[in-house]
Amino acid sequence: MTSDKLPLLTPYPRPNHVRRLRQERERRRGRIGIFASAAVGIVAIGGGTVAFATESPAQSEAAQTQLATAETAEKAQDVIDSANALLERADTEAVDASTLTGYVDYLEGYESMPDEVAVDAAEKTEAEVASVTDDMTAYEDEQAALEKEKAEQKAREKQQAEEAAAAEAEAAAAAEAQAAANTVEGAKASARDIMMSTYGWGDDQFACLDSLWTKESGWNYQASNPSSGAYGIPQSLPGSKMATVADDWETNATTQVTWGLDYISRAYGVPCSAWGHSQAVNWY
Structure with missing residues (x-):
């Protein structure tokens, strides 16, 4: 041995x-x-x-x-996983992720790297992940702000369209109601309502009023006397006097009726008195 x-x-x-x-x-x-x-x-x-x-x-x-220790290998793989997830998220031309892609490609060979090299590569890749994350977050925030503005603009346009449609419908309904009120029957119905609610006059007074204004204008809101210039259902002279009620005195029978009843109340007290005067002198 x-x-x-x-x-x-x-x-x-x-x-x-x-x-x-x-x-x-x-x-x-x-x-x-x-x-x-x-x-x-x-x-x-x-x-x-x-x-x-x-x-x-x-x-x-x-x-x-x-070579890379188990701890370094685990760290490297975690960084690679987070980087790949970010690369999928950053799949847009708005964010430059080319440097991160290069780091990931290099780090994927960590198993054959010396430990110190693998640690350094993981740290650099992790830092690039943070940088690209910041860029991507800023881009996403900007896109979210743009989408929010688009949504708000769309909501405003929708609200404006709805308001315009409602206004149009309201105007159409008002025009329809006005057209109905401007007919002979519509004007008489308005006169009866105003007589009762404002002056307390009953059907007997309405009968006199009906006779008076049938004689004067036939309850036509567009009636005009070419010789005197009297206008409308009550034949106001001149017609512009009715502007004390509303500016639409030329086109609104209700405005004319309102003015005419006020005139009768002030000048004659009740329609039957005005009718009696008209029968006596042919005017009121």
Whole structure:
């Protein structure tokens, strides 16, 4: 059995001592060669270390580099996952994600990188993720503001259209009601209502009023006397006097009736008195 320990030498070595030293040196060189071969095998089989063989077996034994650790690998994969998710979100020409794409492509080889290189690549990729996230958030906020403005504008246009339609319908209803009120029967109905609500006159007074204004205008709101200039259902002279009620005195039978009843009340007290005067002198 041989010993790995060097033999002890006397101050003056004998010839057999020198021979044993030479044999021990050769055995040590053999063990270094075997270790170097094993280190090369680790590159092909293992994933934890990589050995770089050199011409010197001693250098081959020492030149081992630690690949990405489990902790670094987990961190790198997390960064890659978040970066890929962001790249899907940032699939728009408005945000430049080309640098991040390059970082991800490089970092995906983290398993074959030295640990320090993998850590650095993960940190740079993570920083680029933060930068692109800021850009994407700003872009999304801007798009959201534009969409909100579009929605609000659409709502305003819809409201304006609805209001215009309602106003148009109201105007049409008012025009229809006015047209009905301007007929002979409509004017008589308005006169009867105003007589009762404003003056308290009953059907007997309405009968006199009906006779009076049938004689004057036939209850025609457009009746005009070419010789005197009297106008409307009550034959106001001039017709512009009826503007004291409303500006639409030329086209609104209700305005004319309102003015005419007020005139009768002030001048004669009741329609039957006005009718009696008209029968006597042919005017009222």
